[in-house]
Amino acid sequence: MLSVLHYSKSWRWLLPSKPPHSRPYHDYVRFSTPGGVGRIPLHSPNIVGVASSRGNRSHQADYHALAALCLDVEGLRLSIRKTLNFDWVPENSKDRVARQVVFVGLYDGHGGSTVSQFLRQELHGLFESVNKSHIPELFLWIKHQGGYFKRFTGGVLAPWIHHAEDLPPLDLEARATQAFFEVDKLLSIESQAKVCGATASVAILHSIDNPARPFFSSRKLALTVAHCGDARVLLCSTDGGFVYPMTEDHHPDTPVEATRLRRMGSALITDSFGDSRWMGALANTRAIGDLRYKPYGVTPEPEVRTKLLEGKDWAYIVMVSDGVSSILSDDEIVDLAREGPTPKAAADRILAFSQELGSEDNATVVVVPLAGWGEVRGPDKTLALREFRRQQSVGNERQRRIQISQTCPQASG
Template structure:
């Protein structure tokens, strides 16, 4: 089943002139007839399902935008991550700069930080530059505690000044943007006790001539992540799942090693048997939660990259923990393969999580790739999902009797 975009209804053509439209709302590609702009909001381009569940308020948010980034930064990133000598000079400035940003944000302690991310993070990601790093580092050191021993991480080349230094790559840009969020929120009393987890995916097409990410032969994917929102790739070979994120919980391997090395022990198990850092937080990386920063809760993202080759990958799914706490990664990607378009795929994920009793805020985003509709092999979790559904329905009937 090939992904079809209803062109007449959903695109604007320009030949020789540029029509007025918000740059961030469209992804662009070149055709013999001129420039085509496809709206990111189309259900065939990015599928979205979002629900507050049984809760009286919504703390889950999301955002997507086309960014205009320094093509030299993109070239450096592709070379560093994938060893590819990408030549942006042949594409023209508009296409050379284009990268699609997709973010999912799960708030806790209130919605203030996750709403801020929805409104501002993609703009911050686009606007930060290396000249901001020294001041950001100085602010980070003022936090004290955990950050007394911070040496800059991936931002180290720029912390003492930026003269004669290289351009940022996407990992450094993401790190600077995430730290800028906390710096901007540091004067807000609400952000002291309120926070959010975040996963951001950057899709950068390498094709010449340029085509959208859902049809491209080569896409450089960069994921920047804090917390327990999840980003999953689904392959066309058997529908195998490839996680691009790892949950930043205090008892996770990477996080427990980081925190023991820098802070000693602060892990407490609550009455439900769940591990909490400082007895309060499930996640040890987040944005906001400023009162906990000196105790090791960092906004520094874990950044992973992958080269998406041709039709090897069918789609990418981003979910909040209102979904991932109910469904396994394999169940998520298997549900998505049943969708007739990305919007329908996202709806199926969210509906099934709710059918199994999920009452938390929940969000699912489905992003098609060149292998959309081409998954080979059986639906591996079908029998398990049917069993779980029957058990859930039976339990609900017993509660009503």
């Protein structure tokens, strides 16, 4: 039997004490059967595919997490009504399967791996356990960060700042926002978190079938993405294999971030590679950690988007860190996954091609199959382009070796 995930011992001192039996999140998915309840392990390569590499870096700062959470049914119902205009009423509101969501997190660390490792170990537990009664205290801590946050009015948490106990449960957007801010608060006593941080992109999959089905066979699946940084979460349709992005990069020169940060004054610097850096240091203006930059507008507030996935209209979700997306286009990423016989094989194909084209950064790919897995119709739109890029990459590598041998003949020997 698969064991319940427990808080990491190395971080346990940062978190409220809870007995093991009160942590109901698991690394398996429950589903109803005529004879009872079955279990499917999330870490099976046939269920969720993961491929990761540290590239030519000295350490790995990319991490991921998979977990099945049990959330408040009223909060789930309110989320679906608010974002999808859909009235979901489970057959049994106390049924753990109906309240179950699958949590898929991708974390890309920078300046070190302290924050990304913490997210891998703890964010799913915090996402499940955040309490609306803690929002007033959290709000005071956020305001105390000063600078940019002096004007912070609470965002989506605003309704719960006063008289939190009298309000409805947290919907998924508020739950994600509280969890992301809570991580910063917990890390505020960790010196490394002042100088390093991580992007965080989380996909929440909730079957709204009656009875609930596993995410890979759901006829109606609510997908909620909470995103902070520049990882990518991409949907692939079965009709034509078209890509539907669920995220946008939070770089300082993108319109939404440039508008948000304009009142902080000009602190946007272009480095020697032509990349924009906020405060001359950060590629991402939304991140967890990077605490010394928080007064200057770096925020952990996630951008939250929700989509109702109908039946077999969607084949899979692909999540990639920027070690992949900086090399491959969204279309190339989803097309590469089409030929994988399993989610793991699909993830391996994407990672291998990005490395073939020269990716040297930490890189992670997560492939999540949906009801339309293996049923993508239409041509592979980027096949010719990928072959051209492959040949070009081989030619560039051959030219590089010739130049090295001419400059330093002994190296060719």
